[in-house]
Amino acid sequence: MAKTLLGLLAGFFLFSLTVYSQSQLQYNFEYTCNKERMVVGHCRRDSDQPGYPRTTDAENYCMVYYPDRPKQGGFEVQKVELQSDVVKKLRECGAFRSTQSSGSASQTEIDESVVEFHRGEEYYKLKDYAGALAHFKKSNAIAPSSAAYIMSGIMQYFLKQYPDAVLSLKETIRMAPANPEAHYWLGMAYKDLAVNTKDYTIFPKAESEYREAIRLKTDYQAAYRWLGSVLSMQQKNQEALDAFQESLRLNPKDINAKYLMAVAYAKVHQKEEAMRLYRDVAESDPKSAAELLSLITELLDRPAPAASGTAEYALTEGNKLRDKKDYTGAIQWYKKAIALDPTSDVAQLNLGYCYYFLEQYQAALAPLQQIRILASKP
Secondary structure: OHHHHHHHHHHHHHHHEOOOOOOOOOOOOEEEEOOEEEEEEEEEOHHHOOOOOOOOHHHOEEEEEEOOOOOEOOEOEEEEEEHHHHHHHHHHOOOOOOOOOOOOOOHHHHHHHHHHHHHHHHHHHOOOHHHHHHHHHHHHHHOOEHHHHHHHHHHHHHOOOHHHHHHHHHHHHHHOOOOHHHHHHHHHHHHHHHHHHOOHHHHHHHHHHHHHHHHHOOOOHHHHHHHHHHHHHOOOHHHHHHHHHHHHHHOOOOHHHHHHHHHHHHHOOOHHHHHHHHHHHHHHOHHHHHHHHHHHHHHHHOOOOOOOOOHHHHHHHHHHHHHOOOHHHHHHHHHHHHHHOOOOHHHHHHHHHHHHHOOOHHHHHHHHHHHHHHHHOO
């Protein structure tokens, strides 16, 4: 894997090396100010938006990250500050580097950045991800590049520093939006962040990044595999099976895809397909097969999920949103359930419940009155 990844990324390092004027505020550059690191992620120019008056650079707002401060909710501390205030702070603490006559980094700095990047590659080959990350960060500090940012993000992913990986990979995409690898790894970071924090609202972000990677690289087999995984986690079972099918079409020997697809089949109680894939996994990886069989058995023992397009399915989806206190979203599903089964007093009750919690009391009356009518029928 290391050889393949480096082959994809190292080749365009010099091409993608992006340098900034040393006499001006640099974005995504790590400054040290009063012994504290700060990174100016980007600055918003409101005058670029329709309806906003013209502004000077000093009046723009900047997103500033503080990596050394205690994280909040797993993410680096970030603040919105006026660009003029940021520049003043950096000047007062002596964080700006000396002004150069040219509008870009010197050739010496570019050479130093390349050396640090290649040092990071060597550490990566040894699977010393922390050591590699240090050199990729140093490469960026000298002269930022999309190549060093993506490698930083991948190292942070391997080190399970998922929020930091998200930030690095987003910056890669800002610098190189058409790079499918960056979208793929951002999808990976979102996926594992969702699992690690049990915040499953993050899964759609992972799904979106995998889809973008596939749009940019239509034969991206690994992206299809993990797209299937996050779709399965969102109970989008048929879409998940379609993604796994495409993954296996591109690589019929992918045991990971077969494992995940077997689980997806078990979720929808397609036992024969699940067991067929289990046998394929067993031939190549008996240890994983034992775990897979246990999982398939557990899923098949559960009640079969409601089929998409049925009143029961709509009711289930509504309940999920209701439990998350997304009452507006739940209402739409309960209405679908009632349209499919007008005799569903449970859907009527939950519809009234959601309107009540939205303080739409008049709207809540109709479904509650409908329950009385249904109850009076023999």
